[in-house]
Amino acid sequence: MLSIGVCTDLAAWDEQVVAFGGNPLQLAGWGELKAAHGWRALRLEVRDDAAGTPVVALAQVLVRPLPGMFRALCHVPRGPVMAPGTSIADRSAVCDAIAVYARAQVGGVGITFEPDWPAADPLTITGAVPSPNPIFMAETLILDLALDDDTLLAQMAKKTRYEVRKSQRSEWDITPVTTEADLADVLTLYRTTSERAGFGIHSDGYYRDVHTLLGQHSLLLLARMDGEPVAFLWIVESGTTGIDLYGGSNDAGRKALANYALKWSAIKYLRERGVTRYDLNGLLGDDVSAFKRGFANHTDTLVGSIDVPFSMWYSAWNKALPAAKKVVRRLRG
Template sequence: MLSIDHVTSRSEWDALVLDLEGNPLQLWGWGEVKAKHGWRAVRLRVRDGERVVGCAQVLVRPLPGVFGALSHVPRGPVVRTGESRGPVCDAVAEHCRREIKGVGITFEPDWPADDDDTITGGVPSPNPIFMASTLVLDLAQDDDTLLARMAKKTRYEVRKSQRREWDITEVRTPEDLDAVLALYRETSERAGFGIHADAYYRDVHAELGDHSVLLLARDEGTPVAFLWIAASDRTGIDLYGGSNDAGRKLLANYALKWRAIHTLRDRGVTRYDLNGLLGEDVSHFKRGFSDHTDELVGSVDVPFSVWYTAWHRALPAAKAVLRRVRR
């Protein structure tokens, strides 16, 4: 019988996630970002006797009326290598059913789709947050191997980008962060997608700390593009990216991606998740960086309440109203 206890120390939690080679979205800082913007973070350690077999950072969102709450485990739980994943998910789900209640819990693990562990009572989520189809680069490969696996056009653009004297630095100052946010606002307006208020991204940068890898590209001293990654000891995952017209014309995104590969590798990261294949232009760009795609388990719901179906039917309409209000 697996047991669960709460971890309330940031250093203890992060040490646990890193020891189990967990995804950066399971680190304390990501939970703190969400806790400042409408969620609550619960950190659960799973034991088999005295032995720790896994952990899960559960984000809890209060819902109106009879719905109560929704629990979400982004890119988790984290399970010790060699342990069965299904029982860890079951223990987390049962704890949340008993202690948090609400309509249910959504797991979005960082596991391959062919994983044969099943989650008791699990059903495919009708409203996933992360995409199951993605591209994960193996950074243990050398440059020649990575280049050889790229599409011909991507390989050409990467090599071409290295002939230019790019000024690419990690963001360390408030002024540089302001430049990044200005680029992101410009990108969202041009491409027609919604973004959070600036305060959200400032919290991401502050709370992730050393686990935030934010690269800013300049051309003749002027910021033109950025790429933002969250990184644990083993895994990096793209969070955000953007550019202005000058950055697009210069194809700065190729130079940034190649720099990101080297920056992560220098940190010891071996998996670089480009975080979902969504949207024709973005997906085409991402797919060019390797000759394969990766299918993860996807979003799995464990319903707790008779109101589960009603909530998920109402959610798309609620999101549409919110988008209209923001516009």
Template sequence: MPAPTALPVVEPVTDRVAWDALVRSLGGHPLQLWGWGEVKATGPWRAHRLQVRSGDRTIGAAQVLVRALPFPFRALSYVPRGPAVAPADPEAPVGYGVGDEATRASVTAAVVAWCRSNVGGVGVSLEPDWPAGTPTTIPGAAPGPEPILCESTLILDLTRTQDELMAAMSRTTRSDVRKGGRDVEVRRVTEEDDVRAVLGVYHETALRAGFALHDDDYYLSVHRELGDDSVLVAAFQDGRPCSFVWDAVSGSTAFELYGGVNDAGRKARANAPVKWHAVRLAQDAGLLRYDMNGLLNDGISEFKRSFADHEDLLVGTIDVPFSPLYRVWVRAIPWGKKALRRLRRG
């Protein structure tokens, strides 16, 4: 099918069920779901859901988060792991929202134009869920110097068999999956009381590793707002959680939000069985990918790397400035976008 020729039209979507159905139909990322926008709205962000249409066909969608900034900067728009773009051929498999070059250009141009006209401020940052090297044409765009989400990650291909996925693990991790956690019960957590108990493990993890957390109400909002799209897997020992991984899921992708382990979980070697259980749940649900959400030079990332014999790189942050103040914002105010990056765990 030829690339769309009609000028794209941007239509706000205000119905939660319709929006989530649209995101799933385009293979969109979990951070584009309505519930994630509601989670972020518990803080300084406001969510706008935009459908991009060409003629009688929807060619893309973007959940735009808007944050008010101090004068004179006014505002920043941000599209986490979006937009989602339809394939040029309506009969083609949806995949995970990458689309073709012409459709990507139409969708991104429409989203940027909406942000410029309706939000303004210093500009918009997009962090698409597209592999590095994906051709992108966005007039005025530049690589973002302060990403919020890490462009280097590890994505498991869930179309592979479980034996193939196991074969790609390190020997130690494969052994832990098979033998570790024998003294624990690994299961999905759905009840709020269990979620609260898991958050106790997260507090222990944060204290040991030295990173900051939101308050518990924030994480409970993740559980409530995402609903069935929140997949929290934990290991329990003597009825108490000792290790967990918390994913958000869409129609194509499972995306790790949080994870942690306490001393009991470390002794039981529960981390690998917990993560593997989450991977299998995603595969059983028919998802295509399991994204471990970022690789850094730390022990957590080394553990993630033990699950595969490869790494993945995404296109990274794409900034489109709307104002000369953009350069001041990203270079002269260190507490600005760097502060947003420190909150990327949320």
């Protein structure tokens, strides 16, 4: 029988996530970031009582307060995290236990699981339905950084391989961001990118919190050309897994194809940190996804977004959410 306890020791939580090979979005810093911006983080340890109460899984559950009868929504970003040695079959029971706990302790419209597990692995969660409003994309591209450079290059598209090699002959200055001035340059580049591409971004304070709260797990690279900042790439990692969060460039960076040099530098830096699994974080049909696809001759499909409804208001909330997002985008211009 599985039981659930709450972990309040953030350092101990992160140690477990890293030891279990968990995704960086299950790190305490990600939960603290969300807690500083309208959410609440519950860090759950799932134990097997029959086996002497060892922790068999972890789940950082983010809770979003909702208006009126909707009450709340629970989200498990790229989790749960299973302990080494647990079987694929155990995953369903763990998700069931987490859903039961969240229903009893939080309530609201339901819980969304978005595990970092292959879609081919069987997963059956009691009462589950495919989520109509996924937060993360199921189709992505995950690079195996245990491979050597020649093998990684061989798996790239011809154009990508050419641009990566060309970028190594250029006078790029790519370094991790360590100062407030560098971070300010990154935020300026991101605003420039969002205005050009027409997508919304958070306030500067949100990204400053990412930088602070993810701490040593944050890898923020800034590319300069002739001393001027032209592009950046922001990654978070948790031991063996890294995932892209944000990236951007100005016109000079785009013209010089800075993103190729940044991506190859990121691979080098992540390897130095012990990362072997680098998730480029989602594929759509846009230009950014076309750029990502050039870095490998395969794609990866994860389980996807799975909802477990808790109340009669679940369907109403999911119908209201797209309309609410449109209003917000309109207000942002």
